Amino acid sequence: MQLDLFDVNLYIGRPTRELYAPVSTIDELLVQLDRQRISRALVWHVAQRDASPVTGNAMLSAAIAGQDRLWGCWTILPPQTGEVIRGDHDFFGDMRANRIVALRAFPELHRYLLNCVVFGRWMDQIVERRIPLLLSMEHGVTWPAVYGLLEAYPALTCILCDVGIWGVDRYTWPLLENYPSVHLETSLVALEDGGMEATVARYGAKRLVFGTGFPERYPESAILQLLHAEISDDDKQKIASGNLQDLLARVVL
Amino acid sequence: MSHSNLKEAFYAEGKLPDCPVYDLHAHMGPYYGIGFPRPDADGMIHAMDRAGVRLLVFCHHGTLFTPDIGNWANIAAVQRYPARLRAYCGINPNYPEVIAYDIAHFDEHPDVFVGLKMLADYHGFALTDQRYRAAWELADRRKLLVLIHTWGGSRLDGPEVVREIAERYPQASILMGHSCHGEWDKAIALVREFPNLYFELCAVLDERGMLERFVGEMGSRRILFGTDLPWFNHHYYIGSVLGADITDEDRHDILHRNAEALLSRFGV
Numbered sequence: 001m002q003l004d005l006f007d008v009n010l011y012i013g014r015p016t017r018e019l020y021a022p023v024s025t026i027d028e029l030l031v032q033l034d035r036q037r038i039s040r041a042l043v044w045h046v047a048q049r050d051a052s053p054v055t056g057n058a059m060l061s062a063a064i065a066g067q068d069r070l071w072g073c074w075t076i077l078p079p080q081t082g083e084v085i086r087g088d089h090d091f092f093g094d095m096r097a098n099r100i101v102a103l104r105a106f107p108e109l110h111r112y113l114l115n116c117v118v119f120g121r122w123m124d125q126i127v128e129r130r131i132p133l134l135l136s137m138e139h140g141v142t143w144p145a146v147y148g149l150l151e152a153y154p155a156l157t158c159i160l161c162d163v164g165i166w167g168v169d170r171y172t173w174p175l176l177e178n179y180p181s182v183h184l185e186t187s188l189v190a191l192e193d194g195g196m197e198a199t200v201a202r203y204g205a206k207r208l209v210f211g212t213g214f215p216e217r218y219p220e221s222a223i224l225q226l227l228h229a230e231i232s233d234d235d236k237q238k239i240a241s242g243n244l245q246d247l248l249a250r251v252v253l
Numbered sequence: 254m255s256h257s258n259l260k261e262a263f264y265a266e267g268k269l270p271d272c273p274v275y276d277l278h279a280h281m282g283p284y285y286g287i288g289f290p291r292p293d294a295d296g297m298i299h300a301m302d303r304a305g306v307r308l309l310v311f312c313h314h315g316t317l318f319t320p321d322i323g324n325w326a327n328i329a330a331v332q333r334y335p336a337r338l339r340a341y342c343g344i345n346p347n348y349p350e351v352i353a354y355d356i357a358h359f360d361e362h363p364d365v366f367v368g369l370k371m372l373a374d375y376h377g378f379a380l381t382d383q384r385y386r387a388a389w390e391l392a393d394r395r396k397l398l399v400l401i402h403t404w405g406g407s408r409l410d411g412p413e414v415v416r417e418i419a420e421r422y423p424q425a426s427i428l429m430g431h432s433c434h435g436e437w438d439k440a441i442a443l444v445r446e447f448p449n450l451y452f453e454l455c456a457v458l459d460e461r462g463m464l465e466r467f468v469g470e471m472g473s474r475r476i477l478f479g480t481d482l483p484w485f486n487h488h489y490y491i492g493s494v495l496g497a498d499i500t501d502e503d504r505h506d507i508l509h510r511n512a513e514a515l516l517s518r519f520g521v
Contacts, residue, residue, distance in 0.1 A: 020461050020463075020465065021461070165456070165459060166287050166484070167288065167289065170288055188459075190488075190489050191459060191485055191486055191489045192290070192484070192485070192486065193291065193483050193485055194289070194290030194300065214461075216461060217460075217493075218492060218497065220492040220496030221458070221490070221492035221496065222489070222492070224263060224264060224488045224491060225486055225488040225489045225492060227264055227267070227488075228304075228488050230303070
């Protein structure tokens with residue numbers, strides 16, 4: 001079958017540490033997407049992680065301007081320091097103007113706590129506006145931090161990305177069970193043998209969104225696994241793009 | 254990156270009769286650190302069927318972690334699926350008496366075992382330790398496959414230890430499980446220097462670019478495919494091989510030809 005693919009988890013830019021064949025320009029990324037037959041993508045810039053969210057957010061906005069196949073994630077920092085979230089700016093208006101429809105956070109790496117003491121009422125707005133917060137379990141987020149955040153903001157639209165090389169159902173399934181707005185990105189769910197099928201059987205296909213983890217992982221891995229997963233074609237298409245489309249359609253900016 | 258007929262065919266069909274897959278690094282059974290959806294022999298055969306895996310060589314988690322189970326778990330599974338499974342005889346250096354028993358009875362199971370499996374990082378003794386000696390001598394004498402867990406930086410099974418073993422037992426075919434993960438340059442140097450050493454791709458393929466390096470430096474004839482099943486999904490790792498910037502001929506070598514050549518001596 002042919003799947004319409006919408007990749008929720010890839011980045012542009014060259015990381016600080018050497019990586020095999022990253023893409024540093026949007027043109028290079030579009031070539032890569034065409035090669036993989038990925039129609040759309042929700043992109044972040046690795047400078048958001050490695051350099052600074054301030055630098056990386058601006059680089060991402062400039063890169064995706066005018067690209068109708070691409071949307072972006074900005075990376076947040078605590079509101080108190082005024083680096084990314086500033087009281088004198090219309091943050092959500094700026095998001096809308098820059099095709100930014102989701103957020104990312106790297107609390108361990110960026111040295112703050114991702115909790116209600118730090119984000120307080122501001123995170124309530126993220127919940128109310130149904131803006132997805134993407135948390136990469138391979139890039140500076142711990143499981144206790146995720147559990148704590150969701151306890152404080154149980155209705156948060158949260159997409160857990162890069163969930164881990166070893167299967168993590170013992171961590172993720174309690175979250176799927178307790179928080180209906182939690183979703184899993186598939187690039188490493190696909191790695192666990194039978195993991196996708198078991199998750200779909202227990203919690204439904206609506207809780208998974210397709211991602212490749214490019215450029216750190218081969219997109220063909222997640223694509224081949226999804227194409228031949230033992231789930232219905234309808235569920236495959238939901239995971240490939242339908243679920244993310246639905247999530248982004250609900251965002252209020 | 255050039256067009257790949259194999260990629261298109263795997264995308265369309267999921268498995269290919271003219272490109273069977275041999276998985277030379279697998280396990281079986283439950284494990285404390287992870288909840289597997291389908292870790293038993295039936296579940297693994299089902300997984301193999303879906304991706305066109307013709308043969309899988311494994312060592313049961315029970316063998317490796319529970320001496321009270323030992324190699325009987327391997328023998329029982331292969332006897333149940335003799336056309337699809339072969340096993341590595343698990344060697345746990347913490348129990349020399351079990352090793353002695355398994356070596357003494359090794360020849361009773363010619364249709365089960367194609368070699369040995371050693372997991373030094375988990376068992377706590379370097380591959381060069383005296384406790385392994387009888388097992389290595391058996392492997393060398395009988396030209397067995399030996400799948401060793403290898404990891405960069407390890408004093409138990411890192412590149413320096415592998416070098417010593419490869420020198421000492423040149424007749425054994427030594428599969429470097431995980432290819433000295435992280436110390437890639439040293440892994441390449443070892444395979445270049447010792448004809449009895451092979452790269453094995455489990456936990457390598459989830460990092461983009463490493464397979465291209467191995468093939469670029471050494472060609473594709475010394476690379477073996479493995480998944481740690483029931484840990485990792487065959488289609489996921491086959492997808493990585495399809496995504497790497499190598500040729501379809503390289504992919505055929507990695508997915509089946511190299512394993513077929515190694516296993517032919519065991520009548521498989």
